[in-house]
Amino acid sequence: MWKKFYAWLDERLGLNDLYKATLDRPEPKGNWWNTLGSASLFLFLLQGVTGIFLTVYYTPSPDHAYDSIQYIMNEVAFGWLIRGIHHWGATLMVLVVFIHMLRVFVTASYKYPRELTWIIGVGLLLLTLGMGFTGYLLPWNQRAYWATTVGTEIAGAVPFIGGFITRALRGGEDLSALTLSRFFSAHIWMLPALLAGLIGVHIYLIVKHGESAFPDRED
């Protein structure tokens, strides 16, 4: 019964081909350091899930952001756990993505034919940092407010267009409700969408070229 059902599905979805292409592929002898890429992916997904839960109660306005986080921490069942995982997950994701980059660098896996995988990877690193930067403001506490004030000020050092960049990030001269809504929409829509898309390409390239072999003396 189950087999029949599977055969029916396979005929229309091509599950077997999918399985061969993605899961049943040959790889060079593995290494624990090679798990960091998938760990980054796992953290991205986990941040997505916990983040979606947080948006249920979070309100992106200067008057209510702080209190809504307070509410999540104290009143919502397991709110503290969800926020705790999201908070520490962000820290760990930056760390894991960075160490993943270091391992790719050390094993020289960015060389032919994986140059594009690396270039997209750097984009992923930047986006991950961007997620950290935009997410930091959302709790609207002292730390968030002043770190973002200074962070956006640094952009003002760009010659000629610096002032414009700072104003564009803040949505005005000073941090305000506009800044918060800009950061919020970047944090939950724009950056994650870009990240998801680029991760897709990144992983397509990995499946296409296969995991690189550990370099030996002949390499």
Add this chain to the structure above:
Amino acid sequence: MNEEQKKQIHEKYQRALQKGERFWPDSIYKDLVVSFGIFILLILLATFVGVPGEPKADPSDSSYVPKPEWYFLFLFKFLALYGQLPVIGKVEWIAAVLIPALVLIGLFLLPILDRNPRRHYSRRTLALTIMAVFVVSMVVLTILANIPLTADENGRMTLPTRLQLWAGLFLPAAVYILLVLYALLAKRIGPLTGRLQVWTAAAGSAGMLALMAVVLAIAPAPEVAESRVAGTLAEQIAAGQELYALHCVECHGDDGTVTLIQGVEGLEGTVVSPINSQDVMYTFTDETLANIINYGQQSLGMPPFGKAYGGELGPSEIGYIVTFMRYSWDDRMEMPAEAVVSLPLPAPGEAPSYDVHVQPILQRYCVSCHRAGKENGGLLMTSYEETLTTGDYAGRTIVAGDPNSYLILVINGTPITDPATGEVLIRQMPPTRLMPPEYIDVLTRWILAGMPRTAEDAQAVSPTP
């Protein structure tokens, strides 16, 4: 890279695959183990470390020292160190824009810039040593991030500051230059190049770490301004009550009932509406209350408390006070059971001690007036010593074992008068309304027992049953 080399790479890769494993289940099992481990770690962190609390954003408090997320600290410190340099230190965009942009472009274009086709470590000493020194300098900058940069009276940098410049800027820069120099001279130096690079990078990193250790040892510890953050509702109410006791009791009394201010400089006899009344509680929203505390009502005599208006309270603290008022006085709200904390009372016959019983009472009923900068007959009550030694009538105010100590008389509602003129020298205390009898009793017994300070002292003077 020519076609021949590409073919070789593909052939070598095919051979590696022959000897290799399958993604499913060989590698994916490792991936799953690591991801699961990370998940457990996150749950532990969320449960046992949690998210540190922070007060609400206060745009007016520009004294706040900004702390970026830890993974940006290295950049932050780099900018700060760079700003110390003479002349070019003033050209901010070099450090804030140019250098990060060059690093990023280098990182993006690495596969194109790095023309070396070899992959084994022994053939890539330049790339590996530069990256190693870069990572070490990031770590050093991150760890030094909290150490302040200081100048002496003559405006010259202090020793710890100069050492930080070496650890975080000069040394790494020198090492990069040497590493590249070796590579350029590789033809002349010959096979020694790689070893030189490794040794230089190792020595440079060791030097950076050593300088960092010295700075950490000699630099003054950065001050950490702890501001109190209350998490749960009960904690918020408790924090609010403490703040209320300190800032509001002098005018509004311990429970907001005062209608005629007494004993406050400049406001003697001012009429106020009781702020615990239904009138206030039903007509004012939390936001209005917070605004009144923030801006004050200058024309009526209520001073502003918000930092932006010259007071000393931040938005979180004002929020706690409002929460306290709401839950204590608004009959539509129910005080959560765990938030009801009554002051500790000694058992009958037990002598009260300052630490356990007296201090909390003074804190709640008296300190609001009896602290520096208020009208209070010179009597300060913020510590044990102060309470016993200060005041215009020190020596008569608190006399061990004497039931006619002025303090005992005034808290029982007997003013002290000048025997000659009959003029009132000290009013009843608190001036507007006496404390509940059980607290009056505690203070009285404390003085009669000789003002024991700690619980042990009190134990020693308690009559043994």
